[in-house]
Amino acid sequence: MPLLPRSTKMRETLSRRVFVILNIVFLIVLCIVYIVPIWNVVITSVADDTDVQGNVYLLYPKSFTLKAYLRILDGGYFKAFMLTLVTSVIGTVLSIVFTVAAGYSLSQKNLIGRRVFMLLITITLIFDVGIIPRYIVVSMYKMTNTYWAIFIPMLMSTFNLIIVRNYLSTVPESLMESARIDGCSEFGILLRIIIPVAIPIIAAVTLFYFVLYWNRYTEIVMFINDQTKSTLQVLLRTLMFEGDSADSRVQIFDNFKMAVMVMGMLPVLVLYPFIQRYFISGLMLGSIKG
Amino acid sequence: MIAKRTTAFGLKMKHQASLLILLAPAMIWYIAFNFIPLIGNLASFTNLKSVVLPWKIVGFDNFIRMYKSPDFWTAFWNTLIISFFYIVFYFPMPIILALLMNELKNRSFKRAVQTIVYIPYFFSWVVVGSIFITLLAPNRGIVNIIIGFFGGPSDTYFMASTQWFRPVLVMSYIWRQVGYGTVIYLAALSTVDLELYDAAKVDGAGYWLQLIHITLPSIRNTIVTMLLLNLSAVMRIFDQILVMQIPAVYSVSDVLRTYAFREGLDNRAIGYATAVSLLTSLLSCLLVLSMNKISKAIFDESVL
Numbered sequence: 026m027p028l029l030p031r032s033t034k035m036r037e038t039l040s041r042r043v044f045v046i047l048n049i050v051f052l053i054v055l056c057i058v059y060i061v062p063i064w065n066v067v068i069t070s071v072a073d074d075t076d077v078q079g080n081v082y083l084l085y086p087k088s089f090t091l092k093a094y095l096r097i098l099d100g101g102y103f104k105a106f107m108l109t110l111v112t113s114v115i116g117t118v119l120s121i122v123f124t125v126a127a128g129y130s131l132s133q134k135n136l137i138g139r140r141v142f143m144l145l146i147t148i149t150l151i152f153d154v155g156i157i158p159r160y161i162v163v164s165m166y167k168m169t170n171t172y173w174a175i176f177i178p179m180l181m182s183t184f185n186l187i188i189v190r191n192y193l194s195t196v197p198e199s200l201m202e203s204a205r206i207d208g209c210s211e212f213g214i215l216l217r218i219i220i221p222v223a224i225p226i227i228a229a230v231t232l233f234y235f236v237l238y239w240n241r242y243t244e245i246v247m248f249i250n251d252q253t254k255s256t257l258q259v260l261l262r263t264l265m266f267e268g269d270s271a272d273s274r275v276q277i278f279d280n281f282k283m284a285v286m287v288m289g290m291l292p293v294l295v296l297y298p299f300i301q302r303y304f305i306s307g308l309m310l311g312s313i314k315g
Numbered sequence: 316m317i318a319k320r321t322t323a324f325g326l327k328m329k330h331q332a333s334l335l336i337l338l339a340p341a342m343i344w345y346i347a348f349n350f351i352p353l354i355g356n357l358a359s360f361t362n363l364k365s366v367v368l369p370w371k372i373v374g375f376d377n378f379i380r381m382y383k384s385p386d387f388w389t390a391f392w393n394t395l396i397i398s399f400f401y402i403v404f405y406f407p408m409p410i411i412l413a414l415l416m417n418e419l420k421n422r423s424f425k426r427a428v429q430t431i432v433y434i435p436y437f438f439s440w441v442v443v444g445s446i447f448i449t450l451l452a453p454n455r456g457i458v459n460i461i462i463g464f465f466g467g468p469s470d471t472y473f474m475a476s477t478q479w480f481r482p483v484l485v486m487s488y489i490w491r492q493v494g495y496g497t498v499i500y501l502a503a504l505s506t507v508d509l510e511l512y513d514a515a516k517v518d519g520a521g522y523w524l525q526l527i528h529i530t531l532p533s534i535r536n537t538i539v540t541m542l543l544l545n546l547s548a549v550m551r552i553f554d555q556i557l558v559m560q561i562p563a564v565y566s567v568s569d570v571l572r573t574y575a576f577r578e579g580l581d582n583r584a585i586g587y588a589t590a591v592s593l594l595t596s597l598l599s600c601l602l603v604l605s606m607n608k609i610s611k612a613i614f615d616e617s618v619l
Binding site for chain 2: 044045048049051052055056058059060061062063065066084122123124126127129130131133135136137142145146149151152153154155156157158159160161162166177178180181186205210211212215236239240241242243246247258259261262265266282283286289290293297301304305
């Protein structure tokens with residue numbers, strides 16, 4: 026009688042062991058699939074010109090030089106990099122101010138017309154306006170080909186607004202009531218009470234916004250056709266897919282292409298190890314049903 | 316007594332006023348860049364070419380032109396086919412990956428995998444497209460080198476091949492997005508009551524029975540939500556294709572959004588492009604609302 030269960034148990038542990046090993050092997054291979062392409066790009070970007078003219082992209086470092094990056098520094102790409110950085114920072118600050126202010130307001134249950142406002146915002150999630158109508162209004166506002174077009178038309182993300190609102194809805198009413206009795210104004214409450222408790226969500230949403238701005242491509246192509254006002258992503262796309270460089274003086278070697286690509290992913294590569302947990306916690310907060 | 320009430324009323328008004336002031340900037344933005352463009356959809360019924368030119372109302376001409384245009388139908392079917400591929404091949408991936416990672420005992424290994432797989436989600440489609448163009452380059456990209464190593468032809472130009480471009484789209488979509496879904500499913504899996512498994516083991520249930528009767532039902536809500544989000548996202552797939560497509564593969568990759576984009580911005584047929592864009596938005600809206608209804612009926616769970 027005890028023999029049978031033991032043998033099934035043993036078989037199960039054996040198959041279990043095989044599974045555990047296969048699982049680990051699979052996940053390691055998966056990580057390689059993720060790391061190798063990025064590694065490939067970084068290694069090629071720091072190689073010398075002579076090492077990148079062969080028939081392969083480099084998989085191991087053959088030489089180390091920042092030549093390609095120095096070429097970027099004195100050309101249109103660097104200007105685009107700075108433009109992207111500056112507009113991303115300004116845009117993120119504006120977005121976060123708008124989002125936190127509106128998120129706080131919408132989290133207050135006694136706000137008049139709260140349901141109507143929420144309905145309007147939800148509509149934008151379900152019925153996407155579409156790109157061409159947005160292009161029409163941006164042209165109507167005479168915004169095309171201006172620096173404003175890089176961040177104003179995409180200032181708010183409904184997803185971010187909703188996660189901020191949901192988070193602020195959980196702040197206990199009593200905290201704000203007592204401040205109101207003490208004569209604190211709504212703005213004072215927002216600054217002194219709400220923002221300090223909402224730091225984790227503000228951090229996460231700030232990151233989301235910054236990445237959105239940094240990565241933006243479609244809207245920039247639509248609203249801006251003056252190459253001197255283009256952002257880095259637009260120039261990178263032209264360089265990689267159409268083979269045209271924004272900098273005619275530079276001979277395009279692979280190390281140059283890869284260096285521009287590294288610039289395109291720079292903020293994420295630099296910040297990711299430190300702020301990864303905010304990205305993950307932000308995602309968790311976002312996945313709470315709203 | 317009356318004075319007290321008026322001050323309370325005054326306070327309330329002040330409170331409302333400040334709340335509305337805080338809300339105002341965002342609402343003005345929503346009106347300017349979301350609701351006025353909604354009205355801009357009326358351009359579907361005009362022959363608008365660029366925003367300054369004179370225009371006139373042409374009724375349903377744009378929709379008739381759409382119906383007669385073979386390019387429109389190519390884009391229409393491509394949208395459906397590519398969306399279908401994304402749902403079939405991408406949607407289960409994060410669930411499977413999260414289940415596999417959930418089996419890991421070593422927490423730091425688990426965290427490392429999660430960190431690595433989540434990285435590309437923060438890269439732009441331009442960067443992901445550039446990475447794939449490098450990876451898949453004829454003769455010199457890693458993929459072709461590996462194929463060559465095993466004796467296959469190493470000069471396939473995947474990015475320009477009508478045969479390969481759709482698989483490339485699906486693969487790159489999975490590569491970039493899977494980490495995001497995995498993080499969400501892992502969070503959902505961490506909330507499953509472990510005692511349920513112990514009880515199931517006592518009853519002699521193996522891994523598959525536990526999966527079907529405990530794990531999947533416990534994360535059902537997350538799965539339904541993600542399915543709905545995916546459905547609304549795939550109908551709108553645009554950035555990825557706009558970035559990765561080159562004219563050689565338009566026939567297999569042009570979707571409604573990229574078609575509208577080219578008609579509107581390159582061919583200056585704004586009225587016609589708006590009609591295409593409006594139809595896309597309506598279809599996507601319809602799909603999401605009906606899926607929501609279905610999920611309500613089956614799971615008693617409304618996501619919207």
